Amino acid sequence: MRVGVLTGGGDCPGLNAVIRAVVRKGTQEYEYDFVGFRDGWRGPLEGDTVPLDIPAVRGILPRGGTILGSSRTNPFKQEDGVRRIRENLAKNEVDALVAIGGEDTLGVAARLSGEHGIPCVGVPKTIDNDLSATDYTFGFDTAVGVATEAIDRLHTTAESHMRVLVVEVMGRHAGWIALHSGLAGGANVILIPEQRFDIEQVCDWVESRFKVRYAPIVVVAEGAMPKDGPMVLKDDTTDSFGHVRLSGVGEWLAKEIERRTGKEARTTVLGHTQRGGTPSAFDRWLATRFGLHAIDAVRDGDFGKMVALRGTDIVRVPIAEATAKLKTVDPKLYSEAGVFFG
Ligand code: F6P
Numbered sequence: 193m194r195v196g197v198l199t200g201g202g203d204c205p206g207l208n209a210v211i212r213a214v215v216r217k218g219t220q221e222y223e224y225d226f227v228g229f230r231d232g233w234r235g236p237l238e239g240d241t242v243p244l245d246i247p248a249v250r251g252i253l254p255r256g257g258t259i260l261g262s263s264r265t266n267p268f269k270q271e272d273g274v275r276r277i278r279e280n281l282a283k284n285e286v287d288a289l290v291a292i293g294g295e296d297t298l299g300v301a302a303r304l305s306g307e308h309g310i311p312c313v314g315v316p317k318t319i320d321n322d323l324s325a326t327d328y329t330f331g332f333d334t335a336v337g338v339a340t341e342a343i344d345r346l347h348t349t350a351e352s353h354m355r356v357l358v359v360e361v362m363g364r365h366a367g368w369i370a371l372h373s374g375l376a377g378g379a380n381v382i383l384i385p386e387q388r389f390d391i392e393q394v395c396d397w398v399e400s401r402f403k404v405r406y407a408p409i410v411v412v413a414e415g416a417m418p419k420d421g422p423m424v425l426k427d428d429t430t431d432s433f434g435h436v437r438l439s440g441v442g443e444w445l446a447k448e449i450e451r452r453t454g455k456e457a458r459t460t461v462l463g464h465t466q467r468g469g470t471p472s473a474f475d476r477w478l479a480t481r482f483g484l485h486a487i488d489a490v491r492d493g494d495f496g497k498m499v500a501l502r503g504t505d506i507v508r509v510p511i512a513e514a515t516a517k518l519k520t521v522d523p524k525l526y527s528e529a530g531v532f533f534g
Pocket of ligand 1: 202319363414437
């Protein structure tokens with residue numbers, strides 16, 4: 193049995209831990225061979241491979257990024273995409289694929305498995321934690337840690353200058369990073385994509401924070417939107433899955449807060465620092481267990497499935513179930529944080 197492995201979409205701390213676990217268990221316990229495909233779906237589409245064996249995965253557990261590279265290539269947007277993938281899998285004698293990715297990468301795996309009979313097992317990753325069917329995705333804990341540390345640091349500089357500090361975090365459709373880091377870091381305002389915000393209310397919270405002689409920290413997810421307007425974007429370029437590049441709402445908020453309250457405001461955009469670098473212990477643990485269970489699914493011939501965390505158990509669910517609907521922040525959960533606003 194020869195198994196192909198690929199990592200697609202935005203990178204995420206813990207990808208290498210999955211690759212290592214898949215290769216270690218597959219080689220040691222099932223005597224499988226492996227081949228790595230470079231840059232997500234671009235690899236099988238163009239037949240771009242990299243050798244993958246136990247020596248190749250030594251030392252990668254704590255390393256961020258992915259040794260296989262990543263891209264947002266969508267084979268269904270390429271001419272003859274499925275046929276080309278099929279041919280390249282045959283050429284490399286690949287019997288099954290382990291696809292590690294988020295909504296888009298797994299969406300492709302679900303279609304290849306379900307509609308085209310190409311045997312795929314999925315492993316969920318995204319720092320945004322917005323995939324259904326799993327309690328957590330790896331990468332999220334690391335991102336929350338990075339954002340929380342940034343908020344801690346911004347508190348002291350905000351207070352020294354008595355100014356507002358707006359922290360823009362990632363979160364395209366879901367405010368998980370904003371909510372968790374905002375709560376952990378003691379933010380005074382948390383704004384998430386799931387709930388449109390009222391800029392007047394934000395300014396009231398800012399003013400009330402200054403009244404108690406503390407400087408406000410506003411945490412905003414990049415996908416958060418004002419109540420009476422469109423999403424604030426720097427530009428409107430899209431990737432091959434049609435997603436616009438986000439970021440801009442933090443700068444916009446600081447300007448609006450300054451204009452409306454007369455208080456000085458600055459913005460810090462955390463951007464890709466949330467995705468880079470070494471994974472947290474939790475993410476290494478989760479990614480490793482996902483990898484071990486993914487190769488078990490291959491051994492069982494359980495294709496079209498994705499591994500998922502339920503409590504402390506790793507289970508298998510249809511990939512389509514995980515990609516059908518995003519896991520967003522429940523309004524009740526968000527309202528819990530409200531006691532700390534202002
Ligand atoms: O999909 C995860 C994510 O982290 C989003 O929150 C963010 O909008 C996106 O990746 C940015 O990715 P890139 O800069 O690689 O396009």
